Amino acid sequence: MALLKELLEQAPAMTQLRRDIHAHPELCFEEVRTADLVASKLESWGIAVHRGLGRTGVVGSIQGRDGGASGRSIGLRADMDALPMQEANSFAHASRHAGKMHACGHDGHVAMLLAAAQHLAAHRHDFEGTVHLIFQPAEEGGGGAREMIADGLFERFPMQAVFAMHNWPGMRAGSMAVGPGPVMASSNEFKIVVRGKGGHAAMPHMVADPMPVAAQLILALQTIVSRNLKPIDAGVVSVTMVHGGEATNVVPSSVELQGTVRSFTLPVLDLIEERMRELAQGLCAAHGMGCDFEFVRNYPPTINTPAEAEFARGVMLELLGQDQVLVQEPSMGAEDFAYMLQHRPGAYCFIANGDGDHRALGHGGGPCTLHNASYDFNDALIPVGASFWVRLAQRWLQPGNAEVI
Numbered sequence: 001m002a003l004l005k006e007l008l009e010q011a012p013a014m015t016q017l018r019r020d021i022h023a024h025p026e027l028c029f030e031e032v033r034t035a036d037l038v039a040s041k042l043e044s045w046g047i048a049v050h051r052g053l054g055r056t057g058v059v060g061s062i063q064g065r066d067g068g069a070s071g072r073s074i075g076l077r078a079d080m081d082a083l084p085m086q087e088a089n090s091f092a093h094a095s096r097h098a099g100k101m102h103a104c105g106h107d108g109h110v111a112m113l114l115a116a117a118q119h120l121a122a123h124r125h126d127f128e129g130t131v132h133l134i135f136q137p138a139e140e141g142g143g144g145a146r147e148m149i150a151d152g153l154f155e156r157f158p159m160q161a162v163f164a165m166h167n168w169p170g171m172r173a174g175s176m177a178v179g180p181g182p183v184m185a186s187s188n189e190f191k192i193v194v195r196g197k198g199g200h201a202a203m204p205h206m207v208a209d210p211m212p213v214a215a216q217l218i219l220a221l222q223t224i225v226s227r228n229l230k231p232i233d234a235g236v237v238s239v240t241m242v243h244g245g246e247a248t249n250v251v252p253s254s255v256e257l258q259g260t261v262r263s264f265t266l267p268v269l270d271l272i273e274e275r276m277r278e279l280a281q282g283l284c285a286a287h288g289m290g291c292d293f294e295f296v297r298n299y300p301p302t303i304n305t306p307a308e309a310e311f312a313r314g315v316m317l318e319l320l321g322q323d324q325v326l327v328q329e330p331s332m333g334a335e336d337f338a339y340m341l342q343h344r345p346g347a348y349c350f351i352a353n354g355d356g357d358h359r360a361l362g363h364g365g366g367p368c369t370l371h372n373a374s375y376d377f378n379d380a381l382i383p384v385g386a387s388f389w390v391r392l393a394q395r396w397l398q399p400g401n402a403e404v405i
């Protein structure tokens with residue numbers, strides 16, 4: 001491994017900072033303390049700071065030896081928010097706020113980007129152009145990336161490409177991965193209400209029972225992926241909530257189904273939504289029921305542009321060596337960095353969080369997976385991720401980089 005010596009030396013300080021953020025988790029668009037901390041660190045290293053993008057977002061800009069005159073530019077993004085869940089860990093840096101927890105490692109993402117920022121600011125002679133450090137709020141469902149873009153992120157801070165990195169539990173510690181094309185799915189929600197006529201459960205001929213129709217519909221929805229979707233395309237339809245009925249002897253007047261739909265492409269998503277609507281309305285009509293159908297499209301798919309993914313992979317190879325650069329399967333999870341990739345080329349990269357052995361004494365009994373109450377970010381990643389950010393920026397902003405100009 002060719003990690004940067006200075007980043008290894010500053011790792012203890014960055015670990016302390018990461019643990020401080022972990023102890024003070026903040027939810028979507030409430031990242032005030034975290035944003036204050038980020039801004040004050042950046043300012044202390046002489047970095048120009050801009051606040052208020054996407055409400056609590058922060059952008060730091062570092063210009064290289066040319067004062068940014070070359071026009072080369074790159075954006076590096078870290079998300080800052082925590083999750084509304086109770087932490088099971090009891091070690092010293094466990095959450096001090098009941099019901100809030102950094103269970104997705106965004107505390108570590110902030111620490112890695114800050115460590116890189118400190119190094120880049122101290123070595124401006126190593127590159128030409130501008131590095132924009134994007135500290136984004138509200139990744140966990142709030143669409144903070146979309147809000148920062150709406151506040152002029154790409155107009156105010158012109159950048160030729162944008163990159164992000166997420167820690168990934170279960171991947172061998174010390175390794176990284178990136179690939180071209182879709183890496184995360186689009187995330188969508190639906191709500192279907194089957195409307196019948198309630199009444200006495202002993203007199204089914206006097207009611208219009210929505211229960212068997214809802215049951216048929218749950219099964220019918222499973223035929224979309226298995227029977228309508230091209231087998232080599234990927235899609236998920238999960239019914240995750242069924243609400244209806246209050247008593248054993250009362251037929252309810254309606255049953256509500258809710259769930260999630262995932263896909264990597266717009267045509268697949270269009271097909272799934274269309275078939276869901278047809279099945280819901282058709283089945284309800286066949287049984288004399290009313291039907292409410294709502295389909296909400298949330299995060300779009302996260303799609304890496306091939307040239308930028310290959311560029312990032314080259315930096316990983318240089319830094320970690322062949323054995324530590326892995327191929328990452330796309331995930332059906334979702335990520336709002338997708339919005340940034342709709343505006344600029346770039347890549348979403350993965351950094352291994354290991355299998356949980358790193359956790360301090362006092363961690364909860366559960367697995368160290370994302371969104372688990374026993375999760376903790378692996379601090380050994382900080383110099384790895386920060387070295388990657390630094391090298392990526394330096395290589396991108398090298399005069400003569402054919403990828404860029």
Ligand SMILES: [Zn+2]
Binds near residue numbers: 103370371
């Ligand atoms: Zn998450």
Ligand SMILES: [Zn+2]
Binds near residue numbers: 104105106139166
């Ligand atoms: Zn996350």
